[in-house]
Amino acid sequence: xxxxxxxxxxxxxxxxxxxxxxxxxxxxxxxxxxxxxxxxxxxxxxxxxxxxxxxxxxxxxxxxxxxxxxxxxxxxxxxxxxxxxxxxxxxxxxxxxxxxxxxxxxxxxxxxxxxxxxxxxxxxxxxxxxxxxxxxxxxxxxxxxxxxxxxxxxxxxxxxxxxxxxxxxxxxxxxxxxxxxxxxxxxxxxxxxxxxxxxxxxxxxxx
Amino acid sequence: xxxxxxxxxxxxxxxxxxxxxxxxxxxxxxxxxxxxxxxxxxxxxxxxxxxxxxxxxxxxxxxxxxxxxxxxxxxxxxxxxxxxxxxxxxxxxxxxxxxxxxxxxxxxxxxxxxxxxxxxxxxxxxxxxxxxxxxxxxxxxxxxxxxxxxxxxxxxxxxxxxxxxxxxxxxxxxxxxxxxxxxxxxxxxxxxxxxxxxxxxxxxxxxxxxxxxxxxxxxxxxxxxxxxxxxxxxxxxxxxx
Numbered sequence: 001x002x003x004x005x006x007x008x009x010x011x012x013x014x015x016x017x018x019x020x021x022x023x024x025x026x027x028x029x030x031x032x033x034x035x036x037x038x039x040x041x042x043x044x045x046x047x048x049x050x051x052x053x054x055x056x057x058x059x060x061x062x063x064x065x066x067x068x069x070x071x072x073x074x075x076x077x078x079x080x081x082x083x084x085x086x087x088x089x090x091x092x093x094x095x096x097x098x099x100x101x102x103x104x105x106x107x108x109x110x111x112x113x114x115x116x117x118x119x120x121x122x123x124x125x126x127x128x129x130x131x132x133x134x135x136x137x138x139x140x141x142x143x144x145x146x147x148x149x150x151x152x153x154x155x156x157x158x159x160x161x162x163x164x165x166x167x168x169x170x171x172x173x174x175x176x177x178x179x180x181x182x183x184x185x186x187x188x189x190x191x192x193x194x195x196x197x198x199x200x201x202x203x204x205x206x207x
Numbered sequence: 208x209x210x211x212x213x214x215x216x217x218x219x220x221x222x223x224x225x226x227x228x229x230x231x232x233x234x235x236x237x238x239x240x241x242x243x244x245x246x247x248x249x250x251x252x253x254x255x256x257x258x259x260x261x262x263x264x265x266x267x268x269x270x271x272x273x274x275x276x277x278x279x280x281x282x283x284x285x286x287x288x289x290x291x292x293x294x295x296x297x298x299x300x301x302x303x304x305x306x307x308x309x310x311x312x313x314x315x316x317x318x319x320x321x322x323x324x325x326x327x328x329x330x331x332x333x334x335x336x337x338x339x340x341x342x343x344x345x346x347x348x349x350x351x352x353x354x355x356x357x358x359x360x361x362x363x364x365x366x367x368x369x370x371x372x373x374x375x376x377x378x379x380x381x382x383x384x385x386x387x388x389x390x391x392x393x394x395x396x397x398x399x400x401x402x403x404x405x406x407x408x409x410x411x412x413x414x415x416x417x418x419x420x421x422x423x424x425x426x427x428x429x430x431x432x433x434x435x436x437x438x439x440x441x442x443x444x445x446x447x448x
Contacts, residue, residue, distance in 0.1 A: 054345075055343075055344045055345055056344075059302070059347070060260075060349060061260075061300065061301060061302025061303070061349040061350070062302055062305070064300060064301065064302065064365070065301050065302045065308075065396050065397065068364060068365050068397075069359075069362070069363045069364045069365055070300070070359050070363035070365065071362075071363035081344055081347050082344075083305050083307055096363075100260070100261060100264060100270075100300060101261055101264075101265055102259065102260070102261020102262060102265065103261075105281065105282075105283070107281070107282045107283030107284075107437070108259075108262050108266070108279075108281070108283050109283075110283045110433060110437060111262065111266055111279065111283040111284075111430050111433050111434040111437065112265065112266055112430055114433070115433055115436065115437075124281075138255050139255055139345040139346060140345060142347070142348060143260060143261055143348060143349050151265075153270045153359050153363070154270075154359075154361075155358055155359065155360055155361070157269060157270040157271045157296070157358070158268060158269065158270065159264050159265065159268050159269055159270045160268055161265065
């Protein structure tokens with residue numbers, strides 16, 4: 001747990017992303033990017049790319065391997081598929097963020113919950129529209145970060161989606177180490193506790 | 208089991224990619240113990256559909272692969288089923304080594320000096336084989352590391368368990384979709400330093416049997432049953448009269 005030195009009033013950019021919406025924006029090297037869990041227990045599914053070069057992107061397995069640990073928090077460097085640092089987490093009042101659980105999709109909802117859940121809105125559809133606007137396509141969607149989501153793994157190898165550590169007002173903040181594009185799907189999932197069964201807005205801020 | 212329809216030995220730090228048809232069984236055997244097989248899998252006909260580590264793990268509430276576990280794709284379907292396994296734990300979270308990892312851990316050994324004993328990274332091997340199918344960085348996803356075990360403690364710190372697989376251990380995967388299989392035998396990225404170890408693996412492919420109603424993989428999780436249904440529907444709809 002580490003609190004930020006930033007003053008909310010001085011943020012140069014603020015935007016609220018409703019549950020089920022997507023958002024993307026370029027963040028310049030040296031800028032500070034915060035995601036604010038306004039109402040608590042909301043999963044912010046997030047992908048990062050090198051600005052202008054979609055082929056270089058966030059890599060969950062490189063990030064996990066280089067830090068030797070599963071969960072993301074203050075001090076975690078978010079690593080690209082080319083081994084470069086995209087951003088570093090510099091403040092975190094939630095304490096643990098997931099990067100093995102991936103994003104929900106209409107297709108995986110049929111597998112996980114029931115075949116008739118297919119029509120329900122899901123993160124991957126939001127990611128698809130986001131990367132299309134950025135000039136990419138479905139292959140540009142990779143294994144993402146789930147900020148504020150808790151996916152505990154036991155030493156025996158069991159994995160679960162658990163009630164989150166997050167709460168209203170908690171946030172995670174990172175400094176861009178190169179010009180990056182952040183793409184967020186504010187998760188609409190209604191079938192598991194990743195959003196506390198009630199998807200809510202998050203706010204993004206840039207200094 | 209019958210005679211293999213295909214058989215080859217992959218040298219240490221060797222690489223291989225081919226399409227294996229639906230229903231066939233791919234068997235990997237660790238010949239000397241301590242092997243690692245990094246693998247990525249794609250639907251051979253729709254290559255944007257790929258093995259999905261997150262869907263595999265969350266669909267079966269596991270952190271590792273073993274007998275009875277299915278390999279899920281990002282489309283709610285299955286690309287493979289682990290029908291036999293004498294190892295018990297295969298990693299799919301730690302990714303593969305890159306050139307920096309290899310250099311930091313083992314130093315450098317060039318082709319000029321060592322010819323085909325030179326030090327290679329898993330990342331190079333994957334990118335080389337992917338390129339032969341018109342694929343590359345954009346098709347990169349977290350891979351499987353057959354034969355290797357990495358565990359986590361309550362804080363999420365990862366530990367590598369050495370000698371997870373013994374000489375003669377094997378794992379058999381039945382392909383559930385015509386699959387482009389891309390693999391290499393580079394060491395696990397968390398394997399300790401000290402020496403660059405090249406460990407050979409035997410790859411055999413067999414004709415498989417029809418899936419029975421009491422198939423272990425079909426029945427191990429209700430999520431697998433639904434994914435089998437999705438996979439069945441995909442093939443039924445695709446079938447020409």
